[in-house]
Amino acid sequence: MPSRHLYRRIYVWELPVRAFHWINALAITVLGVTGAMIGKPFSVTYAQEASFQYWYGTVRFIHFTAGYVFLFNMLVRTYWGFVGNRFAAWDKFIPTTKAAFQEIVQVLKIDILQVRGTGAIHIGHNRLAGLIYFITAFIFGFQALTGFALYASMSHSVFGKMAAWVIPLMGGEMAVRQWHHAMLWFYVLFTLVHVYLVFYHDYVEGRGTTSSMVGGWKFERDDLLDR
Amino acid sequence: MSGEKHTLWAVMREKGYSRRDFMQFCSFAAAAAGLGPNASAAVAKAFEKKARPPVVWLHFQECTCCSESFIRASHPIVADVLLDAISLDYSETLQAASGHAAEKCKADTLKAYDGKYILLIEGSVPTKENGVYCTIGGRTAEDILQEAAKGAAAIVAWGNCASYGCVQAAKPNPTGATPIQKLVNKPVINVPGCPPIADVMVALVTHLLMFGRAPELDAQGRPKEFYSRRVHDTCYRRAYFDAGMFVESFDDDHARKGYCLYKMGCRGPVTYNACSVTKWNEGTSYPIQSGHGCLGCSENGFWDNGPFYRHLPSFPGFGIESTADSVGVALGAVAAVGVAAHAVSTNIRKRKLIHEQVAEAVKDTPNSEKVD
Incomplete structure (x- = not known):
């Protein structure tokens, strides 16, 4: 017989975190679509003279913006990781304690072996998700760095200049372009797996994972909240 | 040639050029070096008064295309005077002397003009197997380089070979071809290109002769005046790029109309050179103008960024036909299949858990009707 549990409502994702999430999702979508178009432009219209159209320039402008x-x-x-609530804190992304690693194993069991979990899973980012986002942050940084390095040659942007050292380091702009392009596929894979796992956890745990990124609320069993 | 005060003006007079020709040359040299029109007087003065520093031109692992390019400089006087002047000291390809006489000529120059001569180098230096892959007069290229570099006032690396290693250094680099800047302990002026543009080479030599020092260089040792802009930025087809009008195939109507070659693998957007400004062969044309995309020949490692006719290079480790996109699509497909399989398996393996949760929720709901 299933036992009866009391659930409590917890405000997990503060507004800046939710805003970050959706702005980020939008930016990545726009960057991914325009980036793919820059990498492999398709034919739009050839009916007019070049001087009357600028669509490719516009696509690039949107990408840069x-x-x-x-x-x-x-x-x-990143700033919010230092001033936000405990679910948003920077240390939730870096597993250091034994318990954190046990939780990672636990989540892997639930997700991949699909067995029933026995230990407690963090109500915020679970420890595995936290670690993945931590690695993702570096890839975000890599993408920003290579992107602005490529941008340096066509603008006077300070950010471009700050990233220009990457080009000789990676062996020329062709190599930077190659890696910047290849990382597009990281985002495609990440989005696919991320969205699926949100749905999956919401489905099997019933803690309101999906809606939490809209309203900020999650639900947790009272008896697990002592942590 | 005697070691006396031998000026460029003296050389020109010997060859029968008039004062007018000389002044014309000076204004061209001033313009080539990026100076204003008023500077030609100063240039004339320098060429009249300053003794011409001797020039030693070394050849290592290369195809001599840099020399070939150099002798095709637009201005006939530049080619004539500078080249004649240069060949007098040492240049394996162009000097009259050969064998021991040539080697002695070089040795004399290195000794007599220690710390004064300009060293121009064409080709990379092999370092594997103690440098046996390139020997001249029984000595290895590196040995010759180190000897000549010691007393050089300035060192110029001509072309992609000397600057980055070019095709010899392409994977797997069997001879250990190494660019000059990695071997000598002195600043090296890199003039990359395969070959570099003749007028760029002449302008650089002119600058060195005129001022006795290098022009402003960028972080990679390239003269800024010629290598600070991308071929793409000054390309006359740029408007087609911004308008999104591309050649889709070399035999289509767009190619005939001269649209942008970006999709044909043109490396213009990632290549720093002056091709679209100075052009080649007396300003006649350059690759893009002739309907062929830029190969990026002035960029480090351009041979390894192939295929030349595709925008994206091959993705390392996945075979020659794979690009980042084909690898990405395959990974994406695997992930999608994995996710679908996982979703199915979830409903089977987690059936009990989900049922329990539903049952619990139903039990908690007040006045709930019985749901199966």
């Missing part, structure tokens, strides 16, 4: 949004959004979130 979204790049700035992406960067600053990321910086704000």
